[in-house]
Amino acid sequence: MFRGSMVALVTPMTDDGAIDEKALDSLIEFHIVNGTDAIVAVGTTGESATLDEEEHCYVIRHVVKTVAGRIPVIAGTGSNSTTEAIELTRCAKDAGADACLLVTPYYNKPTQEGLYLHHKAIAEAVDIPQILYNVPGRTAVDMLTETVVRLSKISNIIGIKEATGDIQRAREILTAVSGEFDIYSGDDATGMDFMLAGGHGVISVTTNVAPKAMHDMCVAALAGDKETASTINNTLMALHQDLFLEANPIPVKWALHDMGMIGTGIRLPLTVLSETHHGKIRAALKLANVS
Numbered sequence: 512m513f514r515g516s517m518v519a520l521v522t523p524m525t526d527d528g529a530i531d532e533k534a535l536d537s538l539i540e541f542h543i544v545n546g547t548d549a550i551v552a553v554g555t556t557g558e559s560a561t562l563d564e565e566e567h568c569y570v571i572r573h574v575v576k577t578v579a580g581r582i583p584v585i586a587g588t589g590s591n592s593t594t595e596a597i598e599l600t601r602c603a604k605d606a607g608a609d610a611c612l613l614v615t616p617y618y619n620k621p622t623q624e625g626l627y628l629h630h631k632a633i634a635e636a637v638d639i640p641q642i643l644y645n646v647p648g649r650t651a652v653d654m655l656t657e658t659v660v661r662l663s664k665i666s667n668i669i670g671i672k673e674a675t676g677d678i679q680r681a682r683e684i685l686t687a688v689s690g691e692f693d694i695y696s697g698d699d700a701t702g703m704d705f706m707l708a709g710g711h712g713v714i715s716v717t718t719n720v721a722p723k724a725m726h727d728m729c730v731a732a733l734a735g736d737k738e739t740a741s742t743i744n745n746t747l748m749a750l751h752q753d754l755f756l757e758a759n760p761i762p763v764k765w766a767l768h769d770m771g772m773i774g775t776g777i778r779l780p781l782t783v784l785s786e787t788h789h790g791k792i793r794a795a796l797k798l799a800n801v802s
Contacts, residue, residue, distance in 0.1 A: 512640060512669055512693065513583055513610065514711050514733065515548035516725040518718040519556035521760050521767060522570060524776030530570060534773045539577045541772065542718075546726035547582065550574060551612055551714055554587035555649065556760045561778040564595070568602040575607045585714075589614030589644060593629050600637040610640035612672060612714070617650035623658045634665045641667055646674040646697060656683045663692040672697040672714050678704050685709045699751040703744045706732035717750045719763050720770065721799045749795035756788045766792050770801070 520542075523534035542550060552574040553559045553567050562570065571586045578584050586603035588611040590596040600611050615621075616629055634641055643662060647653035653675070662668050673681055674697025684694050685708075695712045696705035702713035706729065718725040724743055731740035754762045758781065765784035767773045769792070775783050784792070 513549050513585065513695075515713075515729040516546070516718050516722065517549040517551055517585065517695070517712055517714045518542055518547050518722065519551045519554045519714050519716055520574070521719055521764050521773070522553065522557040522562070523767075523773040524558075524778065525774055526776050528776055528778045530566065531774060531776065532573065535570075535573065536577050538719075538767075538772065539574065542722050543578070543581050545722035547718060547722045548712065548726065548729070549583040549585055549609075550578060551585045551587060552608075554612055554644075554714075555614070555646070556716055556719070556763065557587060558760065558778055558781070559587050559589075561781070564599065564602075567599060568606065571603050571608060572606040583609040585610045585612050585642065587612045587614070589616075591616035591619050593632050596629070596633050597636045600633055600639065600641070604637055604639040608639070610642055610669070611637075612642045612644050614644040614646060615650050615652050615654050617652070620652050623655055626652070626654050626658050627661050630662050630668065631665060634662075634668050638667060640669045642669060642693075642695070643671040644674070644697065645671060648674070656680065656687055659684055660687045663688045668692075670694060670711070673705075673710075674698050676701045678708050681705050681708055681710055699754070700748070702751075703728060703732050703740050707735065707737055707740070716754050716759055716763050717747055720754075720766050720796065721747055721750060721801045724799060724801070746799050749798050753788075753791050753795045756791065757784060762788065762792055765789070766796060769793065770796070 523531040588599035670693030676698035
């Protein structure tokens with residue numbers, strides 16, 4: 512259903528932490544003009560953890576309205592509370608989102624059976640395409656391939672964002688699920704190899720600042736053109752790495768600020784990027800020809 516370069520969009524904020532609608536609209540147009548294949552609103556990069564439920568739903572509605580059907584909108588609606596995840600997913604469906612992205616429950620460390628029942632409950636409660644999101648480095652729980660296979664049999668669970676960076680894991684999932692179940696990389700540094708191994712796209716932080724290059728790289732990788740994909744990806748590798756010098760989305764929000772696209776607003780406990788990293792981010796942007 513969704514293919515290619517999908518941006519894990521930042522949520523622009525003013526200095527006092529309010530949502531900056533004007534900057535958000537500008538970012539959306541920037542992505543549409545530069546070929547981004549889908550927008551993921553209010554995921555980890557969109558600071559979902561510090562937006563309250565009303566703000567979360569507001570941003571989803573605003574993005575859907577502004578995009579106006581030009582590209583797909585995937586709404587981040589995961590939570591470590593099954594009830595809250597259902598409510599956010601209902602909000603996304605009502606807003607007109609094309610799908611939802613649901614992170615594995617964080618902090619409370621459920622069992623594999625708990626993960627299965629959590630996602631099953633959300634899928635049964637809200638009739639909208641849903642994408643699983645496995646990122647054990649943030650959540651402290653790893654959704655194993657066996658659990659992914661079980662969940663893939665639920666009709667409106669259509670894919671997974673696999674953010675372990677483990678290409679072998681991607682191959683295992685692809686081998687074990689039906690051909691209708693999609694698998695997306697959630698790790699920019701290994702995204703190209705992930706697609707060359709059979710993955711269907713990447714939900715990307717780097718795309719925030721280099722949308723055209725990421726789109727072109729994904730087109731080549733999905734076509735199996737390793738030479739072209741590698742040539743483009745080599746210019747992006749510094750961004751893939753340096754946009755994680757501090758916790759995401761700290762570096763990418765600062766990079767967008769340095770590009771003149773958003774202000775410096777970010778919500779505590781996250782802080783503005785340390786000055787010691789400014790030079791390295793600028794060098795990575797220059798290498799990618801987006802400075």
